[in-house]
Amino acid sequence: MTPIWIAVIGASLTAFLNKYVGHSVPERWLNKPRFMRINTLVPIVLLSALVAVQSFADKKELVIDQRAAGVAVALVLLKYKAPFPIVVIGAAITSAAIYNWF
Amino acid sequence: MSITSRFNPRTNQVDRTGISVAFTVGLYGAAFGAAAVTAGFSILQSCLLSILLFSGASQFAVVGIMGAGGSALSAIATATLLGFRNALYGLQMAPILKVTGLNRVLAAQITIDESTAVSTLQDNEADRKRGFYVTGVGVYIFWNLFTFLGALGASAIGNPSVWGLDAAVPAAFCGLVWPRLKNKLQFIVCGLAIALALLLTPLTPAGVPIITTVLLAVIFGWKK
Numbered sequence: 001m002t003p004i005w006i007a008v009i010g011a012s013l014t015a016f017l018n019k020y021v022g023h024s025v026p027e028r029w030l031n032k033p034r035f036m037r038i039n040t041l042v043p044i045v046l047l048s049a050l051v052a053v054q055s056f057a058d059k060k061e062l063v064i065d066q067r068a069a070g071v072a073v074a075l076v077l078l079k080y081k082a083p084f085p086i087v088v089i090g091a092a093i094t095s096a097a098i099y100n101w102f
Numbered sequence: 103m104s105i106t107s108r109f110n111p112r113t114n115q116v117d118r119t120g121i122s123v124a125f126t127v128g129l130y131g132a133a134f135g136a137a138a139v140t141a142g143f144s145i146l147q148s149c150l151l152s153i154l155l156f157s158g159a160s161q162f163a164v165v166g167i168m169g170a171g172g173s174a175l176s177a178i179a180t181a182t183l184l185g186f187r188n189a190l191y192g193l194q195m196a197p198i199l200k201v202t203g204l205n206r207v208l209a210a211q212i213t214i215d216e217s218t219a220v221s222t223l224q225d226n227e228a229d230r231k232r233g234f235y236v237t238g239v240g241v242y243i244f245w246n247l248f249t250f251l252g253a254l255g256a257s258a259i260g261n262p263s264v265w266g267l268d269a270a271v272p273a274a275f276c277g278l279v280w281p282r283l284k285n286k287l288q289f290i291v292c293g294l295a296i297a298l299a300l301l302l303t304p305l306t307p308a309g310v311p312i313i314t315t316v317l318l319a320v321i322f323g324w325k326k
Contacts, residue, residue, distance in 0.1 A: 006174040008147050011164045011181040012154035018185040019157075019210040022192020023201070030193055038323030039190065040282075041291055042183055043159060045315035047279035048292040049299035050166050053311060054272035057170065057303045070269025071276060078280045083126065088133045091273030092266030099263045 066102075070095030116229050120220050120236030127158075127216055128244020130274070134161055135252025137271045140262040141169025145253045152249040156242065157214055159278050160184045163312075166271060172309025180313050191218040198230050212238025291322050 022030070055071045056062050070091035077087045131152060138148035143165060151161045160181035167177040192213045198221065201209045217238035224230040259265050283289055295315040302311035 003174040004143055004147055004168055007164050007168050007177040008143075008150055008154075010174060010178040011160060012151065014178060014182040015155045015157050015160055015185045015188070016211065018182065018189045019192055019213045020207070022189035022194075022213065023196045023199075023206055023210050025193070027193055030190060033326070034324065036190075037326070038319050039186060041288070041319035041323045042316060043187060044279060044282050044288055044292055045295035045319045046163065046180055046184055046312060047159060047275050047282075048295040049312040049315040050163060051272050051275040051279065052296040052299045053170060053303060053308075054166055054275060055269075056300060057308075059171065060304050060308075062300060062303060066263065066266075067269045067272060070266060071272045074269075074273035074276045078276060084274075084277045085126075085129045085133075087277050088130070088270050088273050091276075092270040094266065095269030096264060096266030099266070 066095040066098035069098050112229065113232065116220075116224060116233045117236050119223070120233055121240050123216050123220055123237055124240025124244050127241050128248050130158065130277075131245040131248030132252030132255070133270055133274050134158065134165075134245075135249040135254070136256035136267055137162060137169075137252075137274065138165040138249075139253045139256035140267045140271070141165040143168070143253075145250070145257055148253040149246065149250055152246045155181070156211060156245070157181075157185050157188060158245075162271070162274055162278070166275070167309045167312065169271075170308040172312075173307065176307075176309030176313055180309070183313070183316060187215075188213050191215070194218060195221065195234060198227060199234065209234075209238075212242055214238065214241065216241050287322065291318055294318050 051071065055067050056064065073094040074087045074091040077090045082090070134152065135148050138151065139145065143151075151164060155161050155164070163180045163184055164177045167180060168174070192210060195209070195213055195218060199209050217234045220237040221230045221234035224233045256262070256267060259267070262268050279292065283292055295318055298315050298318065299311040302314060
């Protein structure tokens, strides 16, 4: 089995377990203030880290290329409350324009 | 949707909200499908993630980390931590849905940000239930349909940079994190996570810089 297959199957299993456990355990097991505070921050740190790595990493090197410009445009669009598809397309067009013409 | 919805404007309103959310979010599935194929996943593998995993942020994380050359373990760990919020949604939905057996399995699978959010917006038990199912099933259908189309489209493209797909993935992550940043602490933690991930990138294997930032969540969430 290739690493991608392992990731697909493994992550699908744990995702379902997360969902199913929530429906099945007593509320007091998970409803703890400290846990809730940490859990609000978990998606923020992971997604922020993913933005950073996807924008500036090329293997193990840090680079500034067309992706950074695309992400900057995405942030501006988000600031002005553009809908998600527009944000993604705006970033793609910007990045493609720089890649193809500069 | 049904005879009742045609005669009950309130139920109709719930359906409309659910379906419009489902369609908008579903479109995002095209970005996922394209991202997955760009990261080296086959069309089948991309579609299986949407069918089986079915949680946007975790799916993007899996393809993002594998695409950057990370290990399957760090992809699974990151996706699992991101999916933990779905457990909390399940906790919230269980007393409203009151499902057992196979119905619980099906309800669990569609327990995601959007179905829980639309349900929470309703002001009575029947509408909360309906909002959950209409949105959950709706997102499931549109998300999977658009994943397939996005994957198909991207697989017809040679170099992803030519079409800007390399920027579409981080832009998609921006769209996922942006609505979660609501106060100063969260902005600071976001900034620190970016800094830590970039600092670790040259030093550790791919995937490790991302999962390590969970330490920041623990540190800043520990004390009130």
